Amino acid sequence: MTTNSIKLLYIEDDTEIGELVTEQLRSKSYEVKWLKSGEEALREAEGCSLVVLDVMLPGLDGFTIGQRLKKANPDLPILMLSARTSIDDKLQGLEFADDYVTKPFHPDELSARIEVLLRRGGRRSSEPTKVKHLLVYEAENRIVHADTGEELALGGKQFHIFMFLFRHLGQILTKEQIYEAVWGESYLDGDKTLMVHIRHLREKIEKDPASPEVVETIRGLGYRVRA
Amino acid sequence: MNKRNDSQAPVRKSRLLPGSLQGQYLIIVLAAFLFIPVIIPLASLTYTIVQWSSKSDMESGAKYGGTSGLLSDWHAHAANMEGKSDAAIDEALIELKRRYPEASMFWVDANGATRSQLPPQLDIPAQWTPEEAIRFMKASIGKDPYTVIAFLGKENAGSSFMTIRMPREAISTGNPNGSGTPYYIAFVFVMFSVFVAMSLLFFRHIRRRLLRLQSAMARQDEHGIPEPVAIKRWDEIGALEYSFNGMVAQLRDSRQRQSEEEQLRKSLVANLSHDLRTPLTIMQGHLYQLREEPLSPKGQQSVSVMQGKAEGLGELIDNLLAYTLMTSGRYKLTLEAVDIVRLARESAASWYPLWEREGLEVDVRLPHEQLIWQGDRAGLQRMLDNLFQNVVRHARDGGYIGLALEKRHGRPCLVFSDKGRGLNSESSATGAGVGLAIVDYLADSMGLVRETASSEEGTRVYLYEKTKAKDERGFF
Numbered sequence: 147m148t149t150n151s152i153k154l155l156y157i158e159d160d161t162e163i164g165e166l167v168t169e170q171l172r173s174k175s176y177e178v179k180w181l182k183s184g185e186e187a188l189r190e191a192e193g194c195s196l197v198v199l200d201v202m203l204p205g206l207d208g209f210t211i212g213q214r215l216k217k218a219n220p221d222l223p224i225l226m227l228s229a230r231t232s233i234d235d236k237l238q239g240l241e242f243a244d245d246y247v248t249k250p251f252h253p254d255e256l257s258a259r260i261e262v263l264l265r266r267g268g269r270r271s272s273e274p275t276k277v278k279h280l281l282v283y284e285a286e287n288r289i290v291h292a293d294t295g296e297e298l299a300l301g302g303k304q305f306h307i308f309m310f311l312f313r314h315l316g317q318i319l320t321k322e323q324i325y326e327a328v329w330g331e332s333y334l335d336g337d338k339t340l341m342v343h344i345r346h347l348r349e350k351i352e353k354d355p356a357s358p359e360v361v362e363t364i365r366g367l368g369y370r371v372r373a
Numbered sequence: 374m375n376k377r378n379d380s381q382a383p384v385r386k387s388r389l390l391p392g393s394l395q396g397q398y399l400i401i402v403l404a405a406f407l408f409i410p411v412i413i414p415l416a417s418l419t420y421t422i423v424q425w426s427s428k429s430d431m432e433s434g435a436k437y438g439g440t441s442g443l444l445s446d447w448h449a450h451a452a453n454m455e456g457k458s459d460a461a462i463d464e465a466l467i468e469l470k471r472r473y474p475e476a477s478m479f480w481v482d483a484n485g486a487t488r489s490q491l492p493p494q495l496d497i498p499a500q501w502t503p504e505e506a507i508r509f510m511k512a513s514i515g516k517d518p519y520t521v522i523a524f525l526g527k528e529n530a531g532s533s534f535m536t537i538r539m540p541r542e543a544i545s546t547g548n549p550n551g552s553g554t555p556y557y558i559a560f561v562f563v564m565f566s567v568f569v570a571m572s573l574l575f576f577r578h579i580r581r582r583l584l585r586l587q588s589a590m591a592r593q594d595e596h597g598i599p600e601p602v603a604i605k606r607w608d609e610i611g612a613l614e615y616s617f618n619g620m621v622a623q624l625r626d627s628r629q630r631q632s633e634e635e636q637l638r639k640s641l642v643a644n645l646s647h648d649l650r651t652p653l654t655i656m657q658g659h660l661y662q663l664r665e666e667p668l669s670p671k672g673q674q675s676v677s678v679m680q681g682k683a684e685g686l687g688e689l690i691d692n693l694l695a696y697t698l699m700t701s702g703r704y705k706l707t708l709e710a711v712d713i714v715r716l717a718r719e720s721a722a723s724w725y726p727l728w729e730r731e732g733l734e735v736d737v738r739l740p741h742e743q744l745i746w747q748g749d750r751a752g753l754q755r756m757l758d759n760l761f762q763n764v765v766r767h768a769r770d771g772g773y774i775g776l777a778l779e780k781r782h783g784r785p786c787l788v789f790s791d792k793g794r795g796l797n798s799e800s801s802a803t804g805a806g807v808g809l810a811i812v813d814y815l816a817d818s819m820g821l822v823r824e825t826a827s828s829e830e831g832t833r834v835y836l837y838e839k840t841k842a843k844d845e846r847g848f849f
Contacts, residue, residue: 160651166658202647229650250653250687253661318722321741322715337741366737366776367722 152264153177155194157184157211158227159203163249167198170253171260184211188218196263198256199243201228216242223263227251258316265313275312277373278360279353282312289351303328304347307340311361311371320368344369393608394579401571412564420557437473437544444521447537451523454535462525463489466535475543477518480525480535494538517541582610586617598624638701642694649690657683685766692759692807699814706749706818713746713753714739714778717787720757721776724765731769738777744785746838748819756815759808760789760834768793771831781824786837793831 154176158164164180171178179190184199184206191197197215201208212224224242229249244266245259265284274281274290280298281290289298289308300308306328311319325333325340333340348355362370437443450469454462459482466478470491479490485501496512498505513520518538525531589602601618604611660680668676698704718739728735746753764774771792779788809823816823816836824835 160655162655163651163658166655166662170658170661202643229647229654248691249650250657250683252684253658316726318725320715320718320722323719364722364725364735366735366739367718367725 151177152196153179153194154260155187155191155197156180157182157187157197157203157208158200159183160200167253167256171198171257174257176260184208187211187215191215191219191222194222196223196225196260198225198227198260201226213242223266225256225259225263227256262314262317265315275315275373277312277315277371280351280360284309284312298350300347300350301343303343304350307343307347308351308361308371311369314371316370316372318364318368318370324369394610397575401568401575404571405568412561416557416560416564419560420554423556437539439544440519443519443537443539443544447521447535448523448529451525451529451535452527454525455527455531459488462535466491469537473537473539476537476539478535478537481533483532513538519544579610586610586614590617596628598628635701639698642697646690646694650687653683653687653690657687688762688766689807692811695755696807696811696814699811704752706752706815708747708749708819710745711748711750711753712743713748713787714742714744716750716753717757717776720754720761724758724761727765728774731765732772733765733769734773736773736775736777738775740778744778746819746821748821749815752815752819756812756836759812760836763808764789764791764793768832770794773831781835781837784837786835789834789836791831794829 152175154171156164156168156171156178158167158180159182161182164182168178168180179194181187181190184203187197197212199208199212199215203211208226208228212226215222215224223244226243226246227249228246244263247256247259274283276282276292279292281292282288283290287305287309289300290296291298307324310324310327321337321340322333325331329339344361345355348358348361351360352358360371362372364370437446450465454465457465462480466480466489470476470478477490477492477494479494479497480488481501482488487497487499487501490497497509510522513522518540520536520538522534522536523529524534526533586602590599593599599617599621601621602614604614604618657680660676660683663676664673664680695704718737721735721737725735761774768774768791771794773790773792775788775790777788777790779786781788812823815821820839822835822837822839826833826835
């Protein structure tokens with residue numbers, strides 16, 4: 147988490163929550179611009195990498211602002227933050243929002259979701275991310291062994307599998323999800339193919355492929371790459 | 374009371390109106406009753422009139438005024454021969470022959486000698502004896518040609534006579550008897566047809582209006598309420614349409630009221646949710662900050678207990694409000710084919726980090742095969758979340774969470790198991806109720822069943838389809 151100078155736009159009308167969240171995000175080295183209403187959102191969103199948006203706002207509500215922001219800049223990730231009941235708002239919000247967090251939320255959960263969104267949008271700086279004994283230069287599509295400085299040469303599918311897991315750092319992905327994301331076709335009998343590719347991937351990146359550390363197997367569920 | 378009378382007024386009025394269906398029907402039935410006693414004599418009368426008029430038509434229409442006309446004419450001509458010489462009689466007969474060209478005629482003088490046959494006739498004797506005369510008469514009666522014999526002189530009293538033999542076809546147009554029968558049949562038939570046609574028209578009219586009303590009832594606007602119909606007549610169907618319109622108006626009213634109430638309830642729940650969650654969020658934020666501060670172990674423990682309680686409270690609020698919305702019909706389910714095995718695995722994957730943090734042993738035994746349930750994706754997700762949440766909140770002490778696909782009552786069944794002290798123990802009494810109520814409500818709406826088997830060793834929750842799944846894809 148050595149990132150800095152990533153600008154976030156945060157729109158929240160409640161002063162107490164606003165102060166707390168702003169403080170927590172700043173402690174994670176984000177630059178936070180906090181607005182109490184959405185009127186200036188479009189202009190203020192310039193140069194921001196992500197928008198955290200409350201639903202209940204005076205004047206224009208969060209849905210309207212979110213839709214406008216998305217229309218003006220479809221690549222800008224939007225994270226909805228709402229105190230309304232999830233079952234009611236979640237679907238409406240997710241029509242344009244990239245993620246949705248309901249209040250009350252754990253501050254760690256919020257920053258984790260922001261991390262995921264930023265990484266998915268490719269808005270990471272060229273700083274490498276350390277994954278166990280590996281350094282991942284996402285912008286340059288490079289994976290380097292941290293101890294030896296040696297660059298790892300991965301096959302096309304192996305690299306795709308690794309990057310898909312890496313972009314969902316900390317999340318468990320099922321075999322179906324991985325296969326469909328990498329091969330682009332429905333997972334029916336792709337099981338063997340995927341297992342073979344993961345075995346080859348581990349042979350190249352793990353210190354000990356027999357007890358893998360980077361690509362973890364979560365029994366019965368899928369695989370995970372953790373920082 | 375007054376209102377009631379108002380709405381009933383058109384019904385009563387219509388019974389008295391001549392245009393009422395009852396009145397119209399009575400007229401038709403009455404016509405049917407009158408049919409036999411009135412129509413049959415009428416038909417007979419028609420028959421008689423036709424018969425009579427056709428007879429007189431024939432008489433006057435025939436060339437020489439029929440048999441009776443010819444008879445009297447011939448006698449008159451014979452009377453005119455009074456005092457005429459034989460030559461003059463011959464002359465007159467030639468004249469008469471010109472007048473009746475189809476007829477053959479002759480005359481016999483006082484001495485019984487046949488004179489001037491026009492044209493000459495073979496069966497006429499030249500000299501008449503009484504026997505000849507009687508034979509001739511006998512041969513002529515009722516035969517064709519029609520024969521008239523008239524004595525000459527005043528009052529036809531002379532001893533000489535003249536005879537005309539006219540072919541019957543020249544004096545009659547055929548047999549007039551029974552000429553009225555087709556008219557009789559036609560009349561009866563027409564009257565029957567008129568009655569049948571009237572009945573048919575009457576019922577067709579009723580039927581058409583009923584069908585129109587029926588289609589108006591079937592047609593619905595975007596709220597599922599039919600449009601009011603235009604009332605054209607104030608009879609019984611008109612009254613029906615009037616009542617129908619009244620019902621439509623009532624439906625619209627209640628629909629309007631319902632949507633207003635729904636809106637009110639929705640905004641109330643949303644506001645309540647907001648007002649309850651905002652302070653909780655702030656509390657959590659501060660608790661999080663407090664944890665970063667240097668605290669004694671006891672202080673740290675207090676903070677973590679408070680954090681746990683705040684989280685539980687947040688979940689409880691969410692479940693409570695969701696339950697309120699769902700049971701008031703605010704949450705619309707869209708059923709589609711969902712691969713429940715895949716959904717369960719992905720849901721478990723997203724819960725895994727929390728289970729890991731809580732130190733639970735995770736045991737997932739799901740096959741890599743599809744199992745399709747007809748369900749609402751978000752609703753199923755919610756059910757899984759609530760069941761997983763229950764384990765974390767109430768069976769954490771068991772240190773175990775299991776998720777498997779097994780067979781129950783011959784159906785594929787998702788099994789959620791834990792090794793907590795069981796639902797009946799004291800710790801699980803709080804909060805679990807609402808979460809499970811939501812699971813049950815959603816399960817019921819999607820044709821699923823939840824069963825729970827709880828003991829000291831742990832709890833097993835079974836979730837399966839009520840009816841046997843059609844598409845099992847060879848599972849087991």
